[in-house]
Amino acid sequence: MLSLKHLAISSFNENVVYLHRDCETYKVDEVGTVTKVEVHGGAAPVFAFLEIVDDDSLVSPDELGANNETFARLNLPEGANVSLNIAPLPASVAFIRRKMMGNILSEGEYKSIVNDISNHRYSNMDIASFLIASGSFMSAPETLALTGALVGEKVFHWDNENMVVDHHCLGGVPGNKTDIIITAIVAAYGLPILKTAARSITSCAGVADVFAVLANVNLDENKIGRILTESRGVIADYNRLPLVGACKLMSSIERLIGISQQQHIISEILAIKLAAGVTHLVLDIPVGETSRIKSTAEAVQVRKLAEYVGDMLGLEVDAVITDGSEPIGNGVGAMLEARDVMKVLRNRDDAPKDLLEKSLFLAGRILEFDPKLRGGQGYHVAKEILNSGRALEALNHIIYAQGKAEPSRLGQLTREIISRASGVVRAIDNQRINHIGIMAGASQYSGAGLDLLKKVGDSVDVGEPLYVIHSTNSGDFALANSMVEADNGYTIN
Amino acid sequence: MLSLKHLAISSFNENVVYLHRDCETYKVDEVGTVTKVEVHGGAAPVFAFLEIVDDDSLVSPDELGANNETFARLNLPEGANVSLNIAPLPASVAFIRRKMMGNILSEGEYKSIVNDISNHRYSNMDIASFLIASGSFMSAPETLALTGALVGEKVFHWDNENMVVDHHCLGGVPGNKTDIIITAIVAAYGLPILKTAARSITSCAGVADVFAVLANVNLDENKIGRILTESRGVIADYNRLPLVGACKLMSSIERLIGISQQQHIISEILAIKLAAGVTHLVLDIPVGETSRIKSTAEAVQVRKLAEYVGDMLGLEVDAVITDGSEPIGNGVGAMLEARDVMKVLRNRDDAPKDLLEKSLFLAGRILEFDPKLRGGQGYHVAKEILNSGRALEALNHIIYAQGKAEPSRLGQLTREIISRASGVVRAIDNQRINHIGIMAGASQYSGAGLDLLKKVGDSVDVGEPLYVIHSTNSGDFALANSMVEADNGYTIN
Structure with missing residues (x-):
């Protein structure tokens, strides 16, 4: 038995537990590689990734550290007794393998996969495996089955409205x-x-x-x-x-x-x-x-x-x-x-x-x-x-x-992207513009992004700005700028 | 700029960095979900997963924590200045998508994927994606290309031998x-x-x-x-x-x-x-x-x-x-x-x-x-x-x-699995035996496993033991035993 300790680390949905390398109960040197474990002690076992710690101030050899996700899902106080075992693969992994090999999965199989995902029995890797396995081909009834499974148990009802x-x-x-x-x-x-x-x-x-x-x-x-x-x-x-x-x-x-x-x-x-x-x-x-x-x-x-x-x-x-x-x-x-x-x-x-x-x-x-x-x-x-x-x-x-939002601030690192040709904007590459924007930090910072000054059909002279990059930090700004050098996303002729 | 701090956590190959929620340089509340970042400051940028910390004793708001893997790959001293940006997707992810859709990949595409894996530009999730995408079908030339890429740069040569x-x-x-x-x-x-x-x-x-x-x-x-x-x-x-x-x-x-x-x-x-x-x-x-x-x-x-x-x-x-x-x-x-x-x-x-x-x-x-x-x-x-x-x-x-190994000890938690029928062993299910052994802890502990007392063709009486389970800890032992209840892997008639 180990004593549960909460480590205030948030791993974005993934459960992680931390075991000291000198733990007596579970011999870490026999844990060869990445390991998924089941943590027992709470109402239901919780699946988690095991990481190994060499610092007593993080966890001591008789403790099991739990990140925010695991701690919340265990729903136990610090100091509670917990035990571990190597996690069995979720049964629905067999369906992922079947899907990978080109089979049509049943409604029940999709329910089972989605149920394992909802209950955090899948690691992020398992979810990726499911997405790729089912990514190449899904029949319409399969898409229906997946959708139905994804709706889940909890549904909002707006009884006062005829339609929403x-x-x-x-x-x-x-x-x-x-x-x-x-x-x-x-x-x-x-x-x-x-x-x-x-x-x-x-x-x-x-x-x-x-x-x-x-x-x-x-x-x-x-x-x-x-x-x-x-x-x-x-x-x-x-x-x-x-x-x-x-x-x-x-x-x-x-x-x-x-x-x-x-x-x-x-x-x-x-x-x-x-x-x-x-x-x-x-x-x-x-x-x-x-x-x-x-x-x-x-x-x-x-x-x-x-x-x-x-x-x-x-x-x-x-x-x-x-x-x-x-x-x-x-x-x-x-x-x-x-x-x-x-x-x-x-x-x-x-x-x-x-x-x-x-x-x-x-x-x-x-x-x-x-x-x-x-x-x-x-x-x-x-x-x-x-x-x-x-x-x-x-x-x-x-x-x-x-509730009105606090005012935010546009990224103060800016650069005008200048046209190297005169003519008419023939095309703007959505994907390229999206990538440059993401590199500029737009998917993370509300003040980052691109301000397009020219659209398809607009005339443009050499030296005229096509768009302005806004970034909030220099790392993103440098990356976006280097992407622009290779291809700024505009076709002009 | 953040100050680098080493956290003695081993995450089995995956790079993880830890940012304080109150970090001024990078606003965590704008980081919506799981995020891959590039850490700059060393000879080459290092890709890592970002986790968020709420405890100053782990990392302070002006520090970036790095697990063992990231710290080793950055090869910088503690206190070094590092910066972050959202990691661009490795270019070879486009080939995974192509493979998922049923295309044949070229030698160069496999080289590129393997190169990104070797250089830790793929997360475990990306590796899983590649495995699943290429798992449904690979042509013989593709398998050749993958093999060639996997051999890599470093090869042993045994010049004194004609053959090994x-x-x-x-x-x-x-x-x-x-x-x-x-x-x-x-x-x-x-x-x-x-x-x-x-x-x-x-x-x-x-x-x-x-x-x-x-x-x-x-x-x-x-x-x-x-x-x-x-x-x-x-x-x-x-x-x-x-x-x-x-x-x-x-x-x-x-x-x-x-x-x-x-x-x-x-x-x-x-x-x-x-x-x-x-x-x-x-x-x-x-x-x-x-x-x-x-x-x-x-x-x-x-x-x-x-x-x-x-x-x-x-x-x-x-x-x-x-x-x-x-x-x-x-x-x-x-x-x-x-x-x-x-x-x-x-x-x-x-x-x-x-x-x-x-x-x-x-x-x-x-x-x-x-x-x-x-x-x-x-x-x-x-x-x-x-x-x-x-x-x-x-x-x-x-x-x-x-070098002779230290003596190890057979798992002391044992149970004889008893035959419920008399007759001849007709089949032993390799997969079931393997699963029961893994649940007993065999893939983790050298002393755990199964000792098969009967093989196919052997006669067996009701109450005679078919095999013995050995475990080193009670969690594994309980799991293996519960698996046996459902199906012990033996067919007797």
Whole structure:
């Protein structure tokens, strides 16, 4: 038996325990390599990675150190007696192997995998294995099974509402933050919209990052219900909600391994919406050579898959294929994107036209979920709401209700990226711009990002700036600058 | 800039750095989820996982803690200035994605992946992703490319020898430790045999674990050369050799995720042999319903693949398909297997006959690599060497030269597993026996394992013991016992 000690280390979901090298009970020199253990002593055994310590001030030979995650999951006081054994592989690992070899997995097998993920029986490595094994091919019924499993036990119910709408974009297009504008318009119209927003996964900024510049996005179920009733719109960081635990783990691993597949993304998006109690969803699928979805054919597959899964699980999905050939708006990164959003809502002359038009189009599609609205009127109603200032007013209500954010500061390390040619901007590479933005620190710091001064079709002279890099620290700034040297993402001729 | 602090934590190859939550330079609350960072300050940037600390006694807000791995790889003194940025994804991750989608990768792409693994630019998760992505299918030229890449820069050369032989078993059969007997016979004959042995990967005990019960297996290049010259045989733990870094990482991840594929295993085995300077290899491919290789057809594929890769890379491979239908010998687990090995070498009457015969057969195949030996004489010569006691003498020389091991102690927690039926043992499930042995602690503790008292074909009465479980700690013992309740691995009728 070892005595439990809490080490205040947070390892982002992964359970870690620390054993002294001179421990008498468990001989460390016989522990050859990375080891997963089961820690006993609490209500249920907790799986954890074993790390070895040579410093008595961290843990002594008769103690077992537990990081924050393990300590919380053990739910035992410091000094409690705990014991270890080598963890057996989760039974569902056999299904990962079967999937790797090209088999179709059953609904039960997906449930079992997701259940093991939710219950922290999978290490991050196991989650990565599942994502890659199922990444090459999943049938539509498999995607349905995964989605159903991901919804999980805990689901929000909004009994006062006939419908709760939402909008989600499949991503791949920098700056594409129509969501906040859409939420403002739809809420102003009076249709309850619950935007469950993500932090950046593979992009410079998620909707939750952008709205966090303006308001608190860390809300609980009660608060969401109240704001939905009173302000008709909510933008909440779904990572902070006690929903879809396995989804969140999968997303964070997708981000880390840099590989995410359509079927997983569809499953994750629809599971979040279903768990959040959303009934009607407009799904934006941007298509472009350098977007996530490269061709209309691919977009149609995604659309049909989302429709099929939505239909089977009781979520009305209106999937819309849009132009994803270049970034939307000018800002890329949370603060710069929030600036664009506010320009649109304030009807400013310098508001990005593409962001404005796309938001109106998508908001119109959502409004048409309302049976009372005459067909084909969505866009015009949305435009009228925006122009009248009612959308801005609705967003201010939402911001006030969620809690206004502290002002943040734009990255003070800046550099103008200068055109080396004269001509017309023929293309802007979404992926390159996204990478440069991430290198500049945008996925970590709200004040970092890129401010695009030229878009496709614009004329440009030699020496004119194409965009401005903003960073908050010199390491990120140097990296972004060195990336730009190799390829700044613009094609001019 | 942060000040570097060494935290004496060993995370088994993974780099980890620890940042205080109140760090001023890097705002932790903006670091949303698991994050890979690049640490700058040393000769080259070091990739590491970021963990967050809330305890000033571990790291203060202006310090960056580094675990043993990161600290060694940074090669900087404590107090050195270091900085961070979010790590870019290794470029070769794009090839993993391509492989996941079913593409054939080029030699250059495998080189690039292996190079990133060797240089610790891959996290364990990335390595798992590569293993799974390439696990479903690899063409023979891909396996060749991977093998070539895994051999790496550093290779041993044994200029005094015309040939250096080795034997390797593909695994899947508990207790199958012919290697030590073969080494003794071949060394006694005078052919230099360098057995590069592994610690357990998916089995109860690797050859290195078993021989470690008898002798030191942690040898360096000079010592191996000297022992090879003087004693004609060496059994070295390849994990301790400065060879095939990427191989070792891949093996340890295969063990953790519980998934290992033929092509990877062939690549890893052949790469180790090539890097160790082995010129001639007998590859044992045991076939059995519950072995790693299930059918002769599969075994023939493996054989041809090993021959092809060996031929292309200059390693003479004699691949032998053997009977893998049940465990070999009686002991399963390092100490119990070492006991069986010594019984055979001592020509004891109670030596397991199957282990004896298989060892002679395979040793004979190796001896026939000697051009001076008349064809077909290998087995008889091997038998004569064993019977005469010269093999035991040779092994004692090797043990003395490598350094005799401290005596170890068999697990004192024991239980006889009793037959519930009378009849004849029809089958013993290799995988089940392996799992029960691992649960009993065999892959971690040399004294843990199973002692099989009955083999296929033996008669058994109700109440007679089938095997004995040995454990060194009560957690493992309880787990093994509970596994036995569900299925003890024996079929009797």
